Amino acid sequence: MRTIAVVNQKGGCGKTITSINVSAFLARAQRRVLLVDMDPQGHATLGLLGKTVPPSKTMYEVLVQGSGGNRAVLRDIIHSVRENLDVAPADILLSALPETLAGLVGRENILSDAIGCVAGDYDYLVVDCPPNVGLLTFNALKACSEAIVPMDPSFFSLHGIGKLLETFDVLARETGHHIAPRVLVTLYSGRSPFVKAVVDEIRHHLDGRHFQTVIRYSVKLAEAASHGVPIADYCRRCAGFEDYQTLAAEVLQQEAELLEARPATTPASTREAGAGDDWLLPSAPAATPEGVLFAIEAVGATHVQLAGDFNDWASDGSDMEPIGGVWTKVVKLPPGRYRYRYVVDGQWQNDPLNAVVEPSPYGGHDSILVVDDAGSPAHAN
Incomplete structure (x- = not known):
């Protein structure tokens, strides 16, 4: 939306x-x-x-x-x-x-x-x-x-x-x-x-x-x-x-x-999951001219946030925007390695479309994102 x-x-x-x-x-x-x-x-x-x-x-x-x-x-x-x-x-x-x-x-x-x-x-x-x-x-x-x-x-x-x-x-x-x-x-x-x-x-x-x-x-x-x-x-x-x-x-x-x-690398399984008619599909973090696009599917959610190293894991100012059942946020990130998670209606979770994770000291797993010198994200250790 x-x-x-x-x-x-x-x-x-x-x-x-x-x-x-x-x-x-x-x-x-x-x-x-x-x-x-x-x-x-x-x-x-x-x-x-x-x-x-x-x-x-x-x-x-x-x-x-x-x-x-x-x-x-x-x-x-x-x-x-x-x-x-x-x-x-x-x-x-x-x-x-x-x-x-x-x-x-x-x-x-x-x-x-x-x-x-x-x-x-x-x-x-x-x-x-x-x-x-x-x-x-x-x-x-x-x-x-x-x-x-x-x-x-x-x-x-x-x-x-x-x-x-x-x-x-x-x-x-x-x-x-x-x-x-x-x-x-x-x-x-x-x-x-x-x-x-x-x-x-x-x-x-x-x-x-x-x-x-x-x-x-x-x-x-x-x-x-x-x-x-x-x-x-x-x-x-x-x-x-x-x-x-x-x-x-x-x-x-x-x-x-x-x-x-929208990211061209969206997995085919996501396209078949009922979101095919939406004009933005969930994906692992992807590069855009404005920064790194984070997108997660959370149909029925009322509040979704993005937290990670890049914002000191703070909830203030981390709200994502809903587009249909997909929630998005673009963040300008300098080259580096970052941990991040989504907060869906108060529940913390790792990125389901990013397979690279590490144990979090607070329980569960953090998703890992590496931004290269060109500003493009790579989901690797």
Whole structure:
């Protein structure tokens, strides 16, 4: 399951419109999509469910913890919008969450824990974040591995994007959780030389971290949201329809690139084990351009972590990301010899796809990984 946060601390940049319409077009492409509304304004909920009877339970009930630690289950609050598209609604109660959870250890990981129960039900999880960088947004970022950053082409937006990217860097440095952000230019009007200059500046300074697609200004997008429907159900002959359809195609192209980049050395027995339709298969550690890819199949698990010599066997920042029933994490490792294990729902285990193990001083066995000078892993003594 790909997890994508749609985030910008600046309001009025088309964030919720993007969340709604990229989700809808992915669903039209036969991908199972869950849109999680994490904005207390509940605009994504309103933009998909319309002015219907307010949901009896929302993300507030999922995220809040009572004295006994009981929470509503995410699956229980989900509303079906149409084929392949569901929404987990929000309302103004979410604004009380930071105060309600003040002092709670691990409060920034609650959404990560909550989505585990639906990881096998969807191909995409899209999170509409509030227009600020607080507890709700940090929960979304910790739960997601990618981010779409909508940005209207203005001077203040250009300045704010730099600050937001710094936030991603802080998150990676403090927690070890990495986000792959891409900036999306929205509300574009090519009539102004200044607007064109801002877009050129984005493409120059954010090489490889922006979408090629540009979302043009279209009043039809706002009209569709006011009717509680995506643009595809409101107007198919407008710039908004064309642009979000193109954006979804670009997101799907990234999916194809991930498919091509998956390890080619996956054992045939794994391919026959029922994971053949997933777009990432479990394997022994494999080299990628970003680092060493660790992947383990743990269908039904709610929390999987990677621990080893490279992170001092610490659990903080070691969370793996679910993609279907396969959990993954990419780690940059210098040449050397490493011990590692997986922690699946609190249970430590060695890598079932790496035959090279050594007894652990704490019981059981540690898997052994050797990274050569080229950055490629070898599973040998």
